[in-house]
Amino acid sequence: MTIHIIVGVPGAGKSFVLGKALEGHEGKYKVLTFGTLMLEMAKEMGLADDRDKLRYLPKEKVDEMRLKIAEKIAAEEKDVILDTHASMKTPQGYAPGLPFEVLEKLKPKTIIIIEGRAEEIMERRKTDQEKGLRNRADFGNEKDIEEWQRINRAFVAAYCAKAGSNLVIILNEQGNADEAAKKLREVLDI
Secondary structure, eight states, rough: OOOEEEEOTTOHHHHHHHHHHHHOOOOOOOOEHHHHHHHHHHHHHTTSSSSGGGSSSSSHHHHHHHHHHHHHHHHHOOEEEOOOOEEEEETTEEEEOOOOOHHHOOSSSSEEEEOOOOHHHHHHHHHHHHHTSOOOGGGOOOOOHHHHHHHHHHHHHHHHHTTTEEEEEEEEEEOHHHHHHHHHHHHTOO
């Protein structure tokens, strides 16, 4: 079983690009979204009822939940693409999205960063909020996005060094999602 991890700041378009990349290849990988798995567990435990509230949970509880989920993912029989975040912006600062204990369980082959231009990400976030999809109003401005993307690169470089994974960066420019999806298909060998 092979695990590929795809990360990006909220609004970078990682889920969208992944969806486009898998068109016509839906059965090749099991796609799991870490945030969704976390929310399901948090709901079962009575800790949160909204994905955006997960980053306000106590670190110890988040760590415990992540390890349990990583164990379940590692037990999958089918190849997996895990959609998640390299880091999370919390009131206490940037927190690793993939602590080393989680990486040890997952043993990813590749960690792929989907990035975008800060102004385009801000526009996507605004559109998502207007459509009622996600509330990302407290995620800052363009300068904050640029910083967060630099932080993600640093986190992912450390993750790859620790896990022996390959690192790939794909730019998702507005109007060029097909090009980003093509590059992702190459990485995923589909």
